[in-house]
Amino acid sequence: GESVGLHLPTLSVQEGDNSIINCAYSNSASDYFIWYKQESGKGPQFIIDIRSNMDKRQGQRVTVLLNKTVKHLSLQIAATQPGDSAVYFCAEIPYGGATNKLIFGTGTLLAVQP
Amino acid sequence: DGGITQSPKYLFRKEGQNVTLSCEQNLNHDAMYWYRQDPGQGLRLIYYSQIVNDFQKGDIAEGYSVSREKKESFPLTVTSAQKNPTAFYLCASNSGTDTQYFGPGTRLTVL
Numbered sequence: 001g002e003s004v005g006l007h008l009p010t011l012s013v014q015e016g017d018n019s020i021i022n023c024a025y026s027n028s029a030s031d032y033f034i035w036y037k038q039e040s041g042k043g044p045q046f047i048i049d050i051r052s053n054m055d056k057r058q059g060q061r062v063t064v065l066l067n068k069t070v071k072h073l074s075l076q077i078a079a080t081q082p083g084d085s086a087v088y089f090c091a092e093i094p095y096g097g098a099t100n101k102l103i104f105g106t107g108t109l110l111a112v113q114p
Numbered sequence: 115d116g117g118i119t120q121s122p123k124y125l126f127r128k129e130g131q132n133v134t135l136s137c138e139q140n141l142n143h144d145a146m147y148w149y150r151q152d153p154g155q156g157l158r159l160i161y162y163s164q165i166v167n168d169f170q171k172g173d174i175a176e177g178y179s180v181s182r183e184k185k186e187s188f189p190l191t192v193t194s195a196q197k198n199p200t201a202f203y204l205c206a207s208n209s210g211t212d213t214q215y216f217g218p219g220t221r222l223t224v225l
Contacts, residue, residue, distance in 0.1 A: 008154055034213050043120075043204050043216035044157075089156065102214060104156035 008087060010109045019077040021108045023090035028071060030092040030103075035064060035075045038107070039086045047075070047088075077110075085112045117141065118217035120205050125222045127192070127199065135190045135220045137205030144209050146188035150174060151202040151219075160203075163188055192222065200224045 013019045025033065031052045036044035050057045050064045050073075057064050063076040073090050089107035118139045127133045137146065145164045149157040159172030163182040177196025182188055188207075192199045200223050206214040 036216075041219070041221075043118075043218045046213055046215060049213055102157075102159075106154065106156045 008107050008109045010111060012111045012113060013080050015080060015082060015112055015114050017080055019075075019080045019084070019110055019112075021075045021077075021088045021110060023073040023075075023105050023108075025071050025073055025090065025092045025105070026103065027092060027094050028068075029094050032093040033064070033066060033073050034091045034102070035062075035073075035088060036091065037084075037086045037088055044089070080110075080112050082112050082114060085110055118205060118207055118215060120203075120217040120220050122220060123218070125220055127222060127224050129224060130194045132191055132193050133222065135192070135203055135205075135222070137188045137190065137217060138186055139188075139205075139207045139217075140186060141207060141215070142185070142209070143207035143212075143215075144185070145207060146182070147206040147208075147214060148172075148178070148180065148188070148190045149204045149206065151204055157204065160190065 034049045035047040037047050038044040048059045048062050048064050050066050055066055061078045065074045075088060077084055087107040087109050090105045091102040093101055121136045125133055147162040148160040150160055151157050158174050160174055160178050161169055161172050161180045163169035166182055166185050169180050169182050177193055179191045203220045203222060205217040208214045
């Protein structure tokens with residue numbers, strides 16, 4: 001498959017454990033944040049998003065935390081499964097920016113060990 | 115079956131040749147985007163279009179061209195002026211303030 005994960009930071013977890021993937025964003029004025037999951041050879045899939053007026057948002061088995069003080073975003077995956085193995089990356093939109101102005105991070109490779 | 119489709123999945127180009135990558139969406143989205151992805155790097159915006167018959171350059175437009183004659187379609191041509199075209203190309207679309215949704219990608223390799 002495509003080497004999207006080449007040279008990326010890697011997080012290795014055991015199946016069933018919780019995973020925490022971190023992202024430091026660049027613009028203190030960013031207003032909207034998105035997490036994507038990208039499996040090898042495929043396009044990114046939307047996981048969850050959060051606006052800057054929130055600190056936390058939960059989805060199915062996933063939680064996104066936003067710390068605006070230190071410009072840090074994290075994605076928590078509960079009970080990690082082999083199917084969660086992928087590259088995860090965050091994207092940000094500066095305040096007042098249109099959703100065509102996404103700024104993407106480079107990503108973290110999540111490797112789930114059975 | 116709604117979504118974004120890209121074709122072909124794999125494409126090989128000889129040096130000096132132009133090639134066109136297809137992107138189609140049936141989501142009724144107004145805006146469409148082309149990104150390039152290289153190993154270990156974030157997505158970089160090539161071109162985007164917010165409405166039919168209009169498009170804007172992204173961060174790395176040199177060596178690429180696009181057209182937006184129909185709402186559903188946003189083809190990308192990689193011209194011979196693009197000196198390092200080997201990459202994974204991703205098309206995305208959205209509407210209004212919605213997040214962008216991506217197609218499955220086209221892997222372009224220069225022979």
